[in-house]
Amino acid sequence: xxxxxxxxxxxxxxxxxxxxxxxxxxxxxxxxxxxxxxxxxxxxxxxxxxxxxxxxxxxxxxxxxxxxxxxxxxxxxxxxxxxxxxxxxxxxxxxxxxxxxxxxxxxxxxxxxxxxxxxxxxxxxxxxxxxxxxxxxxxxxxxxxxxxxxxxxxxxxxxxxxxxxxxxxxxxxxxxxxxxxxxxxxxxxxxxxxxxxxxxxxxxxxxxxxxxxxxxxxxxxxxxxxxxxxxxxxxxxxxxxxxxxxxxxxxxxxxxxxxxxxxxxxxxxxxxxxxxxxxxxxxxxxxxxxxxxxxxxxxxxxxxxxxxxxxxxxxxxxxxxxxxxxxxxxxxxxxxxxxxxxxxxxxxxxxxxxxxxxxxxxxxxxxxxxxxxxxxxxxxxxxxxxxxxxxxxxxxxxxxxxxxxxxxxxxxxxxxxxxxxxxxxxxxxxxxxxxxxxxxxxxxxxxxxxxxxxxxxxxxxxxxxxxxxxxxxxxxxxxxxxxxxxxxxxxxxxxxxxxxxxxxxxxxxxxxxxxxxxxxxxxxxxxxxxxxxxxxxxxxxxxxxxxxxxxxxxxxxxxxxxxxxxxxxxxxxxxxxxxxxxxxxxxxxxxxxxxxxxxxxxxxxxxxxxxxxxxxxxxxxxxxxxxxxxxxxxxxxxxxxxxxxxxxxxxxxxxxxxxxxxxxxxxxxxxxxxxxxxxxxxxxxxxxxxxxxxxxxxxxxxxxxxxxxxxxxxxxxxxxxxxxxxxxxxxxxxxxxxxxx
Numbered sequence: 001x002x003x004x005x006x007x008x009x010x011x012x013x014x015x016x017x018x019x020x021x022x023x024x025x026x027x028x029x030x031x032x033x034x035x036x037x038x039x040x041x042x043x044x045x046x047x048x049x050x051x052x053x054x055x056x057x058x059x060x061x062x063x064x065x066x067x068x069x070x071x072x073x074x075x076x077x078x079x080x081x082x083x084x085x086x087x088x089x090x091x092x093x094x095x096x097x098x099x100x101x102x103x104x105x106x107x108x109x110x111x112x113x114x115x116x117x118x119x120x121x122x123x124x125x126x127x128x129x130x131x132x133x134x135x136x137x138x139x140x141x142x143x144x145x146x147x148x149x150x151x152x153x154x155x156x157x158x159x160x161x162x163x164x165x166x167x168x169x170x171x172x173x174x175x176x177x178x179x180x181x182x183x184x185x186x187x188x189x190x191x192x193x194x195x196x197x198x199x200x201x202x203x204x205x206x207x208x209x210x211x212x213x214x215x216x217x218x219x220x221x222x223x224x225x226x227x228x229x230x231x232x233x234x235x236x237x238x239x240x241x242x243x244x245x246x247x248x249x250x251x252x253x254x255x256x257x258x259x260x261x262x263x264x265x266x267x268x269x270x271x272x273x274x275x276x277x278x279x280x281x282x283x284x285x286x287x288x289x290x291x292x293x294x295x296x297x298x299x300x301x302x303x304x305x306x307x308x309x310x311x312x313x314x315x316x317x318x319x320x321x322x323x324x325x326x327x328x329x330x331x332x333x334x335x336x337x338x339x340x341x342x343x344x345x346x347x348x349x350x351x352x353x354x355x356x357x358x359x360x361x362x363x364x365x366x367x368x369x370x371x372x373x374x375x376x377x378x379x380x381x382x383x384x385x386x387x388x389x390x391x392x393x394x395x396x397x398x399x400x401x402x403x404x405x406x407x408x409x410x411x412x413x414x415x416x417x418x419x420x421x422x423x424x425x426x427x428x429x430x431x432x433x434x435x436x437x438x439x440x441x442x443x444x445x446x447x448x449x450x451x452x453x454x455x456x457x458x459x460x461x462x463x464x465x466x467x468x469x470x471x472x473x474x475x476x477x478x479x480x481x482x483x484x485x486x487x488x489x490x491x492x493x494x495x496x497x498x499x500x501x502x503x504x505x506x507x508x509x510x511x512x513x514x515x516x517x518x519x520x521x522x523x524x525x526x527x528x529x530x531x532x533x534x535x536x537x538x539x540x541x542x543x544x545x546x547x548x549x550x551x552x553x554x555x556x557x558x559x560x561x562x563x564x565x566x567x568x569x570x571x572x573x574x575x576x577x578x579x580x581x582x583x584x585x586x587x588x589x590x591x592x593x594x595x596x597x598x599x600x601x602x603x604x605x606x607x608x609x610x611x612x613x614x615x616x617x618x619x620x621x622x623x624x625x626x627x628x629x630x631x632x633x634x635x636x637x638x639x640x641x642x643x644x645x646x647x648x649x650x651x652x653x654x655x656x657x658x659x660x661x662x663x664x665x666x667x668x669x670x671x672x673x674x675x676x677x678x679x680x681x682x683x684x685x686x687x688x689x690x691x692x693x694x695x696x697x698x699x700x701x702x703x704x705x706x707x708x709x710x711x712x713x714x715x716x717x718x719x720x721x722x723x724x725x726x727x728x729x730x731x732x733x734x735x736x737x738x739x740x741x
Contacts, residue, residue, distance in 0.1 A: 287327025
């Protein structure tokens with residue numbers, strides 16, 4: 001047996017064994033050989049400790065690196081876990097790893113390339129790799145390996161991102177039919193000097209095995225939250241964002257016109273956010289964030305205070321570190337630019353939109369830059385801004401300024417200020433912004449998620465899902481104008497569902513559907529934003545939006561705040577079955593989002609036993625969009641869907657007395673708009689309370705088992721009961737209702 005703590009030299013000789021086997025099957029890592037990447041020879045000592053986790057099947061690897069020499073030593077990378085079959089290592093997951101699935105996490109908050117990789121076939125190339133390897137995938141911060149044939153899973157994730165950047169590399173090879181994991185590496189990027197006698201503590205590495213990958217991933221999210229002491233706000237701002245509707249043409253007149261529509265439609269339902277994206281600061285130029293454009297004659301400060309007095313929240317988009325060459329800060333302080341090893345400023349490239357000037361990145365390690373950033377966001381917060389979207393943080397991209405290629409990630413970013421790791425630099429600058437904005441909501445996009453977790457409130461989940469087909473898109477690039485683009489972004493949104501509400505609130509972008517958008521596309525896009533459980537926004541020209549579109553959007557307000565689980569995540573290339581459990585004081589049920597990603601009609605099915613929590617017994621199934629009862633199902637539900645479409649179902653247990661079946665008011669079909677419901681057996685009354693904005697209307701639908709009758713009920717089929725609709729008109733926000741049988 002291996003002792004729990006061993007020096008690196010002994011580990012190199014004997015290897016380390018971690019056994020996570022249990023009732024779920026064999027999960028065993030043999031011949032683990034930790035390693036360091038440093039030019040200092042034996043000056044650094046690596047010590048590891050393997051301890052039991054809180055539950056069976058859990059282990060935690062912790063450790064330290066100590067500089068035993070009298071000289072400073074550069075430490076680049078630490079590999080607490082390295083297993084290679086070529087070096088007598090062996091990875092055992094079940095009995096045969098010929099077909100295995102792997103969760104691949106993108107290093108970027110936007111979720112680019114986040115997916116489930118199927119190792120049954122050839123592995124696709126990836127943007128970020130640890131080193132030049134012939135095959136394999138690299139996952140940022142977290143990975144999951146799942147054997148679908150035997151239902152055995154291993155989840156590995158780091159429990160702290162304060163200092164080091166964590167990655168995992170998985171390689172799968174061998175002859176057909178006998179493929180296996182040939183290499184499994186957990187690596188921590190440090191890229192910093194260790195002083196004489198200094199001890200560096202490694203980020204703890206958590207491993208857990210079991211039969212259910214979703215349960216393990218959700219458990220990891222809780223472990224990470226608790227270990228990093230992450231505290232999220234209880235709610236997120238919801239409402240309207242300007243970007244896809246107006247892009248850079250935004251002005252004060254347009255903003256005020258859209259807010260007037262918000263005031264009469266969504267404000268009283270919680271849609272209070274007015275988010276001004278690019279198009280509010282002087283010349284649309286990155287860097288000049290305290291200079292309002294002339295298109296806003298009243299100024300952003302007055303605009304914010306007026307909206308806040310009217311019950312709204314105001315969000316502004318900005319880039320904390322990317323600046324245009326013609327911005328005031330670039331002209332006055334070129335010495336603040338991030339530079340390459342030769343001392344030349346590193347170009348961010350041409351700005352994507354007008355005025356399309358060359359842009360550079362400020363060095364976040366410089367104290368002057370830190371104070372500059374602090375001043376900007378303290379000032380904006382003082383103007384009354386209550387939410388911020390922070391974009392384009394290239395200073396923390398491992399390949400920024402180093403050129404393309406697999407070795408980019410191994411070249412350290414040159415920070416001119418104090419010696420800091422990439423994560424320390426990232427967390428420092430975002431921590432400064434957090435201090436400056438206080439309790440204002442922070443959404444981060446295009447930054448390393450490890451560097452902002454625990455600081456940001458919301459994380460952008462997918463790159464610009466609003467760049468879609470039809471006339472609502474002002475982006476004419478053909479590769480962004482098709483169903484496949486939407487399908488890929490939807491996968492990015494839901495692969496990381498388990499973090500929502502625990503580690504961050506997700507931002508799935510927004511609902512974009514103009515008046516001429518096809519109904520099937522419109523429903524699908526709205527379902528993604530509804531079921532993501534994070535920020536809920538639309539981006540359309542509200543004064544010209546037809547009432548039917550607005551009415552659809554309002555079915556997601558008030559905000560529900562829970563993310564659906566993609567129950568077929570490890571079975572399909574693109575999740576098509578999204579399960580959202582709904583819990584209330586008067587009942588529990590499931591809302592199911594179904595997607596037909598193919599360009600032909602399909603008959604989709606899902607097994608009730610795969611829902612989480614598991615559903616047993618007979619279930620009533622209702623179609624939300626079509627307002628149609630689909631029937632009673634016991635084990636598996638079947639639904640026909642047109643090509644490239646989606647639907648939303650309510651799955652509710654059969655009752656022996658009349659019960660609420662669904663509503664057409666809110667997509668949870670009772671989870672928000674029906675706070676109370678009771679049955680009086682003696683009086684044969686079903687009664688309760690409905691909640692909505694004053695002046696709204698909506699319908700409740702009741703299921704009546706056989707033996708119960710009502711003059712307005714429609715019989716389903718002989719012996720199966722009937723469905724009763726009830727029209728509600730909200731003369732006040734809370735409307736009592738009662739049905740007697």
